[in-house]
Amino acid sequence: MDHSQAVSAEPAPLAKKRTRIRANRQQGWAALLFLSPWLVGLVLLTLGPMAASLYLSLTDYSVLEAPSWLGLANYKELFVDDKLFLKSLQVTFTYVFVSVPLKLIFALAVALLLNKGMRGLGIYRTVYYIPSLLGGSIAIAMLWRKMLGGDGLVNQVLLKLGIHAPDWVANPKYAIYSIVMLSVWQFGSSMIIFLSGLKQISGDYYEASSVDGAGKIRQFVSITLPILTPVIFFNLVMQVITSFQSFTQAFVISNGTGGPLNSTLMYSLYLYKKGFAFFQMGYASAMAWVLLALIGLFTFLVFRSSRAWVHYEDGGR
Amino acid sequence: MTDSLRGTIWLKHAVTISIAFIMLYPVLWMVGSSFKPGYMIFSEIGLWPGQWVWSNYSSGWTGIQGQPFPLFLGNSLLVSAGAVLGNVISCSMAAYAFARLRFRFKAVAFALMLVTIMLPHHVTLIPQYILFNQLNWINSFLPLIAPKWLATDAFFIFLIVQFIRGLPRELDEAATIDGCGPVQIYWRIIIPLSVPALITTTIFTFLWTWDDFFSQLIYLSDVAKFTVPLGLRLFLDSSSQSDWGPMFAMSVLSLVPCFVIFIVCQKYFVEGIATSGLKG
Numbered sequence: 001m002d003h004s005q006a007v008s009a010e011p012a013p014l015a016k017k018r019t020r021i022r023a024n025r026q027q028g029w030a031a032l033l034f035l036s037p038w039l040v041g042l043v044l045l046t047l048g049p050m051a052a053s054l055y056l057s058l059t060d061y062s063v064l065e066a067p068s069w070l071g072l073a074n075y076k077e078l079f080v081d082d083k084l085f086l087k088s089l090q091v092t093f094t095y096v097f098v099s100v101p102l103k104l105i106f107a108l109a110v111a112l113l114l115n116k117g118m119r120g121l122g123i124y125r126t127v128y129y130i131p132s133l134l135g136g137s138i139a140i141a142m143l144w145r146k147m148l149g150g151d152g153l154v155n156q157v158l159l160k161l162g163i164h165a166p167d168w169v170a171n172p173k174y175a176i177y178s179i180v181m182l183s184v185w186q187f188g189s190s191m192i193i194f195l196s197g198l199k200q201i202s203g204d205y206y207e208a209s210s211v212d213g214a215g216k217i218r219q220f221v222s223i224t225l226p227i228l229t230p231v232i233f234f235n236l237v238m239q240v241i242t243s244f245q246s247f248t249q250a251f252v253i254s255n256g257t258g259g260p261l262n263s264t265l266m267y268s269l270y271l272y273k274k275g276f277a278f279f280q281m282g283y284a285s286a287m288a289w290v291l292l293a294l295i296g297l298f299t300f301l302v303f304r305s306s307r308a309w310v311h312y313e314d315g316g317r
Numbered sequence: 318m319t320d321s322l323r324g325t326i327w328l329k330h331a332v333t334i335s336i337a338f339i340m341l342y343p344v345l346w347m348v349g350s351s352f353k354p355g356y357m358i359f360s361e362i363g364l365w366p367g368q369w370v371w372s373n374y375s376s377g378w379t380g381i382q383g384q385p386f387p388l389f390l391g392n393s394l395l396v397s398a399g400a401v402l403g404n405v406i407s408c409s410m411a412a413y414a415f416a417r418l419r420f421r422f423k424a425v426a427f428a429l430m431l432v433t434i435m436l437p438h439h440v441t442l443i444p445q446y447i448l449f450n451q452l453n454w455i456n457s458f459l460p461l462i463a464p465k466w467l468a469t470d471a472f473f474i475f476l477i478v479q480f481i482r483g484l485p486r487e488l489d490e491a492a493t494i495d496g497c498g499p500v501q502i503y504w505r506i507i508i509p510l511s512v513p514a515l516i517t518t519t520i521f522t523f524l525w526t527w528d529d530f531f532s533q534l535i536y537l538s539d540v541a542k543f544t545v546p547l548g549l550r551l552f553l554d555s556s557s558q559s560d561w562g563p564m565f566a567m568s569v570l571s572l573v574p575c576f577v578i579f580i581v582c583q584k585y586f587v588e589g590i591a592t593s594g595l596k597g
Binding site: 024026027028030031032033034035037038040041042044045046048049050052053056063110113114118119120124125126127128129130131133134136137138139140142143144145146147151153156157160185189192193195196241244245247248251252255268271272275276281284285287288289291292295299 | 326329330332333336337340341343344346347359360362406407408410411413414415418419420421423426429430433435436437438439440441442443444445446447448450464466467468469471474498499500503524525527528530531534535545546549550552553554561564565568569571572575576579583586587590591
């Protein structure tokens with residue numbers, strides 16, 4: 001009864017407030033409804049499993065028997081005793097630190113070549129994207145393995161030129177670079193992001209600078225590159241995060257072994273072998289958390305360094 | 318136009334075409350080789366088959382390890398269709414809530430959603446496997462499809478949120494005045510207007526599921542349940558050189574759906590990648 005008096009005393013604002021509260025409550029329930037699949041997934045397939053995997057990483061667990069508590073022993077073994085783990089780190093770092101820069105340089109170079117109202121841009125962009133479109137498939141990884149094999153396409157071409165080349169995928173010195181090459185080959189999606197970044201740069205800058213007598217190289221260094229740094233930064237972060245997790249190509253090219261001599265034993269491949277070939281699920285969980293920490297660390301470093309080299313036109317707001 | 322300028326333009330085209338040709342050579346060579354008789358595949362580096370045969374396709378189609386290749390195609394289609402439907406429905410629902418509805422802890426929930434995009438799947442992999450094992454789902458398609466119905470590909474939530482934010486709010490307000498609740502606004506206004514974002518979601522979910530190797534490898538063990546990537550790998554295992562032909566033929570076949578979708582929906586690819594950094 002109280003509020004009917006209140007309504008009569010102060011009709012407009014309170015009634016409005018009340019309908020807003022009702023509308024908000026209705027929206028709250030609706031939000032719960034619409035978010036329910038995601039919420040269930042978040043709890044059952046993401047947060048729950050994360051907690052479980054953190055726990056399992058502190059245990060010895062083989063699926064068949066209940067987990068037995070080890071404390072930090074898995075982590076200690078990883079960094080102190082497991083030579084293969086250190087090898088897989090080395091392989092993964094080689095892969096990430098060679099393939100990511102090469103891929104971005106290539107993507108930027110081709111984007112610059114295609115930019116500036118070149119005729120047939122649409123067709124070229126399509127053609128250059130095809131490797132990115134198909135490259136993740138097992139079919140292309142198998143083709144790569146056959147192509148770089150002892151009597152594969154590459155060596156046949158080299159033979160015509162009078163060069164006797166080794167079996168690239170069976171040679172521990174070169175095998176990882178065949179995977180790097182496969183990754184760089186798929187520069188298309190980074191290139192498309194660069195192209196759309198280049199399109200945003202106003203032509204006025206170039207006109208003004210050429211009036212001032214700046215050459216092409218000077219324009220690239222002082223205009224294009226600084227304006228493009230946020231796009232480079234974005235591509236860099238995305239590529240680093242995905243490259244650390246690369247699996248399929250190394251699996252197919254080494255036929256699941258990580259060989260020859262573990263030279264293609266990428267982190268994910270080693271984790272897969274530990275978890276699903278040897279069923280050391282606790283150990284594999286510890287590896288997963290180390291991977292998360294590594295990716296987090298490198299992403300953080302890239303973000304940290306960005307203050308020094310990424311230039312935002314709006315002053316970094 | 319001066320001669321020297323015309324000259325540089327021609328040079329640019331020549332360089333662009335040469336790079337493209339070298340890049341695509343392996344793929345074109347594989348297509349050509351799939352029509353060559355087995356003995357010619359290692360001896361010919363040219364693209365055009367000196368002798369055309371269809372036998373690679375017919376022998377690949379009859380399959381491997383007692384299972385016909387169309388079975389793998391059917392399995393892959395089934396998994397991909399289930400994943401696409403799941404992603405489109407569950408991600409658009411969550412996206413609508415994040416973009417349009419007011420609720421408590423929205424900022425926290427949204428931040429959580431963004432963080433899960435960046436999360437490497439390895440940290441949830443093993444407990445998920447144990448969970449699906451306890452549900453008796455191993456060696457079925459459920460572990461590959463069910464997570465999509467729970468919007469675990471948060472990337473697409475983000476994509477659709479960004480799209481919905483670009484739609485005029487006046488439409489929602491007009492519908493509210495006409496007595497529509499959130500469910501009707503979602504179904505009658507947001508969904509029809511979000512079709513471009515939903516098509517992007519469909520395309521990339523399809524491609525990623527079609528190409529996905531890791532989850533299919535760990536969850537499927539019975540050859541009769543194998544998808545295209547797992548089926549193709551069987552050709553690689555029997556690595557005697559006479560099998561190159563059928564392997565290449567079925568590889569080419571496995572790439573056809575991706576290629577067709579790409580050609581038909583090019584616009585969505587370029588926009589999807591350029592606006593949100595979707596990896597291809």
